Amino acid sequence: MDKTQREIIMQTLMEPFPTLAEAICIRVGCHNIYNWLLRLEQLYELSPHTICPELLKKQHRVVLAQEGLTLTLSHPHVIYVPRGDKERWCLESAEFEFVQTNSWKTEAPFSLDIQSESLTSIQTKLSDDFTDITDDLRQSYYLDDGRVVEVTWNDKLGKGIQRILVVRLGVDIEFELPESE
Numbered sequence: 001m002d003k004t005q006r007e008i009i010m011q012t013l014m015e016p017f018p019t020l021a022e023a024i025c026i027r028v029g030c031h032n033i034y035n036w037l038l039r040l041e042q043l044y045e046l047s048p049h050t051i052c053p054e055l056l057k058k059q060h061r062v063v064l065a066q067e068g069l070t071l072t073l074s075h076p077h078v079i080y081v082p083r084g085d086k087e088r089w090c091l092e093s094a095e096f097e098f099v100q101t102n103s104w105k106t107e108a109p110f111s112l113d114i115q116s117e118s119l120t121s122i123q124t125k126l127s128d129d130f131t132d133i134t135d136d137l138r139q140s141y142y143l144d145d146g147r148v149v150e151v152t153w154n155d156k157l158g159k160g161i162q163r164i165l166v167v168r169l170g171v172d173i174e175f176e177l178p179e180s181e
Contacts, residue, residue: 031172031175032175033089034086036175059072067104069094076172094165095165114161
């Protein structure tokens with residue numbers, strides 16, 4: 001794939017969001033995203049059905065180690081049939097890694113500054129509804145739309161981010177693009 005093709009695919013994946021990370025995170029907990037997932041396969045030059053296998057799985061993890069991205073998908077029909085409605089694949093979680101050699105290289109989700117984000121600055125970007133930092137440096141932020149953003153901090157003081165995991169509480173919902181203002 002040449003650079004122009006890659007840019008076109010990237011642009012279609014991002015629309016109408018400012019970054020690919022935002023476009024991924026907004027789809028967490030959603031179904032009706034199959035065609036979007038196919039374009040994501042194209043962007044990363046994956047074999048067909050890498051992200052959405054033809055044979056259904058209760059949970060399917062796609063680790064794009066060189067991209068610093070892990071996606072977990074599920075399909076509700078797996079207990080009934082080996083193949084099902086492709087639009088029912090649900091993106092259960094998205095995980096962005098920032099500390100390894102192979103880390104997420106473009107903008108972080110939610111406009112977070114991976115190097116200098118702090119406990120106070122992150123609250124203005126995510127939520128003032130959050131948990132305490134655990135011994136393994138994780139902290140969860142509860143967004144108004146039902147998503148939860150788990151941040152793994154670099155240290156106990158909450159400065160700099162190693163990892164971001166995004167999930168949605170409750171049942172999966174049908175993805176719809178936000179209406180333009």
